[in-house]
Every structure is written in structure tokens, then in C-alpha cells.
Amino acid sequence: MATVEQALNVARGELGYSRWTDPQAGTKYGRDYATRHGAYFGTSGVPYCAMFVTWVLRQVGMTPPGGDFAYVPSGITAARNLGRLVAKANAQAGDLVCFDWDGDGVADHVGFVERNYGSYYQTIEGNTSSGASGSQSNGGGVYRRTRNLGSVIAVIRPEYTGSASSWELEEDGIWGAHTAKRFRQVFAVPTSAPWEPTAVRALQYFLSWALDAYRLKAATGVDRIPVDGFDGPITIGAFQAWWNASGIPAGHRVPVTKTWDAETVKAMQIALNHSWAGSKALGVKP
Structure with a gap:
């Protein structure tokens, strides 16, 4: 296992990546995912936000609770089965925050919580846009964002080294x-x-x-x-x-x-x- 800061440092190192300027087919995160789960995930056009968080955690020797996931609702289900969901008000740095943009009860997007400011989070997300314009869950880039809690449907806590009180x-x-x-x-x-x-x-x-x-x-x-x-x-x-x-x-x-x-x-x-x-x-x- 790794610490929260180790995982977030990897995520920070990806800020600025864009699938639009990637010279190869698909995305670097999808291509990695494809080596374990099938060639489809490495092709162009496959949404990669969940594969991004999977990739980041794998870089530090971890996986999301329940293992790799490319579909956000599946990641939530796996985390729920393992008791790794936490209340959104209690989100901490390193948690995975899942968003439901249209309020239909189905998660659309996932990223890392970098800071919890109470009424909003500072996040690092893959496959989003740099601001309010553009797709929030298929924008193609890795960006630092701020998100209010109203769109949060679930928060997943990976099993980092140490208890919450020891690192934050x-x-x-x-x-x-x-x-x-x-x-x-x-x-x-x-x-x-x-x-x-x-x-x-x-x-x-x-x-x-x-x-x-x-x-x-x-x-x-x-x-x-x-x-x-x-x-x-x-x-x-x-x-x-x-x-x-x-x-x-x-x-x-x-x-x-x-x-x-x-x-x-x-x-x-x-x-x-x-x-x-x-x-x-x-x-x-x-």
C-alpha cells in the first residue's frame, strides 16, 4: 500500500495530459487498462476517468477497492460491498469522488479529492474539461477542478497506508x-x-x-x-x-x-x- 500523498503526487504529475494531443490511439490510461482487460479499452473514444484513477493507484502499488474499474457505477458497487464508501461531508484527500451530473442516480464521472473545503472539493480528474464549458465527464484532459457537493453521488476511500488520522x-x-x-x-x-x-x-x-x-x-x-x-x-x-x-x-x-x-x-x-x-x-x- 501507499500513502495518500504518494498517490496524489502521481495524479498531480498527470495534470495537463490530453487525449487530443496523445500521438497514439486511445489514451495512456486506457492502453494500460487494455493490457489486463481487453483491447477495446485502448481504442480511441473510450471514456477514461475511471481508468485514470485506476492507473494512478496502480502506479503506487494499489488498486481501487474491489480492483480495477472502467465504469464508475461498478466501482461504487465494489466499494459499497467492501464497506469503503464514506459520507461526502467526510471526504478527505485521496478519496475517489463520484459525480452524477444529471441527477438520475447513475454516476457519470470520478476523480480524486485533493482538498475538502466543506461546501466544495478541489479535485484532480481525468477526462474532463478545464472549466465549466465543455464536457465535464468526457472532455479529454486531466485537470484540477473545484466541485460543489450537490453533484456528488458517492465517495470511495481506497485503503491507503495508515488510518485517516495518521495522514490527515x-x-x-x-x-x-x-x-x-x-x-x-x-x-x-x-x-x-x-x-x-x-x-x-x-x-x-x-x-x-x-x-x-x-x-x-x-x-x-x-x-x-x-x-x-x-x-x-x-x-x-x-x-x-x-x-x-x-x-x-x-x-x-x-x-x-x-x-x-x-x-x-x-x-x-x-x-x-x-x-x-x-x-x-x-x-x-x-
Whole structure:
């Protein structure tokens, strides 16, 4: 088995592929599928979204739950039989999201969830178009898209290495045990060390070089973060200012309340999900 990030990195590497510029018949994903399931799948005109997710998972030594699939409803049925369907509100990075565009109860398309933003997903999909114009399930290209949850009919969870909590926090705005554990992993703070001052001091040190003095003063009224281990309004306000300046979309910025409110905790969870263990720094992908 592989990790979520390994699978998504393969999918990201395919962004920009187009069947229209592929010099061979069919698609690279269909040709691979054909080696196991018959020559038809390697011919031109065969929709390839499901073969794309199959190909990606096979590149990291996995298959979708129940094995390869080229027809999305079949993949859903196999996953349901194995108990690998999850509620769409709980979709996480690496899950397979299945769409029903016309609301007839039959899935039309599938791709990878890259981010779950609550009311919509950021996805990587094969055989779609780059935007709202063009076919959404037979557009020919591999693109990063945003999709609202209204068109989602099913979410499939492949069996990646590790449990969900080990590779991705649930971004629920609640600072629980998993969030605290992930914070300590990222900032290399031993589990035996207290939150104040040790863990807070690690966050303050990061913010002291990651946030410029102008933004810090505008948010908190001071031009220097005291690395004193006190989890107070200056530290929290500095994190909020850093988050808002980190390149995220405008709709995901948080008010500078200088408290660990739910929006701010969710922002921290998103940042932790984009950060390497032991890096002692937070990262965000816009």
C-alpha cells in the first residue's frame, strides 16, 4: 500500500495530459487498462476517468477497492460491498469522488479529492474539461477542478497506508487530541513537553520569522512577537495574520479575533495538513 500523498503526487504529475494531443490511439490510461482487460479499452473514444484513477493507484502499488474499474457505477458497487464508501461531508484527500451530473442516480464521472473545503472539493480528474464549458465527464484532459457537493453521488476511500488520522486531520475547527498530536509532530515537540511554554514557543519562533513586522503590527499592535511561551492574543493574532497573508483564496481568510475560535482552529488544521513532520514550520498550498 501507499500513502495518500504518494498517490496524489502521481495524479498531480498527470495534470495537463490530453487525449487530443496523445500521438497514439486511445489514451495512456486506457492502453494500460487494455493490457489486463481487453483491447477495446485502448481504442480511441473510450471514456477514461475511471481508468485514470485506476492507473494512478496502480502506479503506487494499489488498486481501487474491489480492483480495477472502467465504469464508475461498478466501482461504487465494489466499494459499497467492501464497506469503503464514506459520507461526502467526510471526504478527505485521496478519496475517489463520484459525480452524477444529471441527477438520475447513475454516476457519470470520478476523480480524486485533493482538498475538502466543506461546501466544495478541489479535485484532480481525468477526462474532463478545464472549466465549466465543455464536457465535464468526457472532455479529454486531466485537470484540477473545484466541485460543489450537490453533484456528488458517492465517495470511495481506497485503503491507503495508515488510518485517516495518521495522514490527515479532520478540519472540523475543534482543537482535539489529533490536532495537538499533529502540531507536535510538525514542530518536533515531545509529547511529554507541556503546551505552555514549550509548544507555544515553537509556534512563536516560526511566526517571528514567517510574518513581517508590518502585518504583525497591523494585526496585534506590536512589531515583535515575544517568544515567551504564552498562548495569548499576540500569538493567536500573529497566526491569524500569517494565515491571511499566506496566499490562500480570499474566501478562506479569517477575522483577526486573537482567540482560538473555530475558524482559526480550522485554519491551523489546514496548515498542519500541508506541513511536514519535523519541519518546525507551517505551509499552505493556495
